[in-house]
Amino acid sequence: MLSRLKFVPMRLLQAVPVAFGVTLVVFFMVHLIPGNPAESILGAQATPAKVAALTDQMGLNQPVVQQYWHFLSNLAHGNLGESYTYQVPVLTLVWQRAPVTLLLVAYSVVLMLIISIPLSMLAASRPGHVRDHAVRVIPLVGLGMPQFWVGVMLLLVFAVGTGWFPVGGYGDTMMDHLWYLFLPALTLAISISPVIIRSLRASMLNVLESDYVATARSKGAGGRSLFAGHVLRNAIIPAVSIVGVNLGYLVGGTLVIEKVFAIPGLGSMLIESIFARDFPSVQAVALFVAVFVVLVGVLTDVVYTLLDPRVDLTQRMNA
Known part of the structure; x- marks a missing residue:
């Protein structure tokens, strides 16, 4: 039976470019949301000087490509950033x-x-x-x-x-x-x-x-x-x-x-984060959902293979 499940590592490996694509799309889409997260964080205390200082502190005044590279670097170390709204690591919230x-x-x-x-x-x-x-x-x-x-x-x-x-x-x-x-x-x-x-x-x-x-x-x-x-x-x-x-x-x-x-x-976290322009939280939820969907697909193939001995997904993937 184990020989029939050799496709699992390959399918999991295929999840890597999918996750990368999700981070790419979500990162650039959330930056299209109008408004400055610094203004949402400061609320009634927002002044031009404070907004500019907080924007610089969070690195939001850097080019988007540079911000994305910084995000990928942190992601490689298991760090998805800190929530702008809750001021805690987004992984903790997830x-x-x-x-x-x-x-x-x-x-x-x-x-x-x-x-x-x-x-x-x-x-x-x-x-x-x-x-x-x-x-x-x-x-x-x-x-x-x-x-x-x-x-x-x-x-x-x-x-x-x-x-x-x-x-x-x-x-x-x-x-x-x-x-x-x-x-x-x-x-x-x-x-x-x-x-x-x-x-x-x-x-x-x-x-x-x-x-x-x-x-x-x-x-x-x-x-x-x-x-x-x-x-x-x-x-x-x-x-x-x-x-x-x-x-x-x-x-x-x-x-x-x-x-x-x-x-x-x-779901509630994602919607709240979108309205609050909490970019790290939006990206973390989207990435989690994408990885979950990919894992469900792999699990579906495993169950299908175990239920029907005639199916050999290893040969199908190598074809």
């Missing part, structure tokens, strides 16, 4: 907030599977039936609803209207976290489930036409036992790639949803 975002992503994936798998099985079990058409409408409706709108609707109904869930926050204990994050995780799950349902349904229909399923039926297998033992186990292999690809989209969605639900994760 490590404090990353667990919140990662828990939200994992929670969303669990809810997405709980929603997608039963609906896909329901649709594939009777193709062309009323319930199949009903399930197929869900992706059309779901893809047309913006994430923030779904989040606001869930807030109005289940938090403000009924009081079943908190309006925002994160809580203190693990149970509190799961309770506070349920609505935002459900929002993200609803946004990604349509794609998974459509993919998983199509994959199940292909598996249902295979010879081994016909053999299982001839031996008396049917209903839930047929789907659980033969169809779902094989149909979920192609869906793994779809889930892996959409995890990047899911992480991007958390950046907005965290702000809607006042969750102290990386």
Whole structure:
């Protein structure tokens, strides 16, 4: 099995130019944000002299290319700079907030599977039936609803209207976290489930036409036992790639949803940093997200390889 995972170091090596490209794009884009960070830091005490002095102290009056080279030099030593807003190393802020975002992503994936798998099985079990058409409408409706709108609707109904869930926050204990994050995780799950349902349904229909399923039926297998033992186990292999690809989209969605639900994760940090023109914090969050997406892609390939012995990604990468 280890011989089949030789592609992992190569894929991780490919993450280096991706991370470099992200730093390049993000660094120059954040410098296009209008305004001077020194003015945001000084606030009401900002005077031309103080702004000029602080700008010089932070090196913001240097050419952008020189600033970028200084940023890369620090990055090579594991230093992403200090937050202009919080006056602490941005790595400290990232490590404090990353667990919140990662828990939200994992929670969303669990809810997405709980929603997608039963609906896909329901649709594939009777193709062309009323319930199949009903399930197929869900992706059309779901893809047309913006994430923030779904989040606001869930807030109005289940938090403000009924009081079943908190309006925002994160809580203190693990149970509190799961309770506070349920609505935002459900929002993200609803946004990604349509794609998974459509993919998983199509994959199940292909598996249902295979010879081994016909053999299982001839031996008396049917209903839930047929789907659980033969169809779902094989149909979920192609869906793994779809889930892996959409995890990047899911992480991007958390950046907005965290702000809607006042969750102290990386998304809230990014938006606050953009408005405060906190360049180091913006760059750190963007770099973290980029590396996370690349690692998810590698993990997806590993899972796909382990689930399907016929796949040899080492040969594919060398081709």
